[in-house]
Amino acid sequence: MKTLRSYLLLAAILLFGAPSFAQTAQEKAAFDKIVTATRSIKSMTSDFTETKHLKMLSEDVVTAGKLWYKSPSWMRWEYDSRNYGVLNPKGAYMVKDGQRNGALSRGFGQTGKMVTSLMSGLSQDLKDYSVSYSKSGNSLTVTAVPVSPRMKGVVDSVVMIFDIPSSTIKSFEIRSSSGFTHIDFNNLKKDAEVDMQLFN
Numbered sequence: 544m545k546t547l548r549s550y551l552l553l554a555a556i557l558l559f560g561a562p563s564f565a566q567t568a569q570e571k572a573a574f575d576k577i578v579t580a581t582r583s584i585k586s587m588t589s590d591f592t593e594t595k596h597l598k599m600l601s602e603d604v605v606t607a608g609k610l611w612y613k614s615p616s617w618m619r620w621e622y623d624s625r626n627y628g629v630l631n632p633k634g635a636y637m638v639k640d641g642q643r644n645g646a647l648s649r650g651f652g653q654t655g656k657m658v659t660s661l662m663s664g665l666s667q668d669l670k671d672y673s674v675s676y677s678k679s680g681n682s683l684t685v686t687a688v689p690v691s692p693r694m695k696g697v698v699d700s701v702v703m704i705f706d707i708p709s710s711t712i713k714s715f716e717i718r719s720s721s722g723f724t725h726i727d728f729n730n731l732k733k734d735a736e737v738d739m740q741l742f743n
Contacts, residue, residue, distance in 0.1 A: 570676040573683045573707050580710035580733075587612040589731040597722040617742040620651075631742040681707050 588611050595604040608622040621627035625641040628651040635652030637644050672687040687701045702716045711733070716725040 567678075570678045570683065573678055573705075574676055574685070576707070577683065577705050577710045584612070585614045585734050586737045587731065587733050588735050588737065589728045591729070592727045594725045594727075595722070596725070599721070611737055611741050613737045613739070613742065617737075617739070619741045629742055678707070682713065683707055 588609065590607070590609050592605065592607045595606075597604075606622055608620070608627075610621075611617075611619040616630065616632050618630040619627060626639055628637040628647075629635065630652065635648060637647035637651045639647060673690050674685065674687050677684045677686070683705045685703045685705065689698060689700075699718045699720060701718070704713045704715075705711065706713050711731050712728050714725065714727045716723055
């Protein structure tokens with residue numbers, strides 16, 4: 544679940560709080576459009592496939608799941624019915640193998656609150672990262688490389704790819720010395736109906 548926490552933290556910073564350090568006016572305009580569209584989201588659902596590649600494992604670990612978000616402070620990140628995290632205005636918890644996990648719940652709660660606050664349009668300081676953008680066709684690649692010693696110990700780089708016309712994320716990859724975790728998003732729906740029972 545450490546991967547989940549790292550993913551949510553870095554995705555939130557990049558997706559909802561990155562300053563405009565684009566190399567060209569065209570890339571800056573594309574990124575500004577994505578940020579504006581994201582901050583106006585009232586709800587969101589998306590399927591995802593997560594591929595974890597670790598040097599110590601002989602084979603990649605592939606899992607799938609779903610993300611639900613409802614503005615301003617509800618979120619559910621689910622691998623399956625026995626492994627998921629929930630954030631709501633009353634708090635947060637994580638379930639692993641069908642049981643609530645206190646340590647994971649604390650980490651998920653801190654990260655989840657930051658994610659939902661950023662989705663509501665608050666800014667985030669990115670002084671610990673060097674951020675660059677690259678536009679190719681209808682895709683915009685956002686790369687963040689940590690510059691502080693503290694963050695370098697967590698991750699080598701983070702790469703996110705966005706679809707410019709729809710202002711939606713296509714994939715996310717977090718790279719470290721031990722390997723990488725790559726997440727592909729599909730069936731992403733903005734302002735879709737979300738069952739509030741998911742956040743209980």
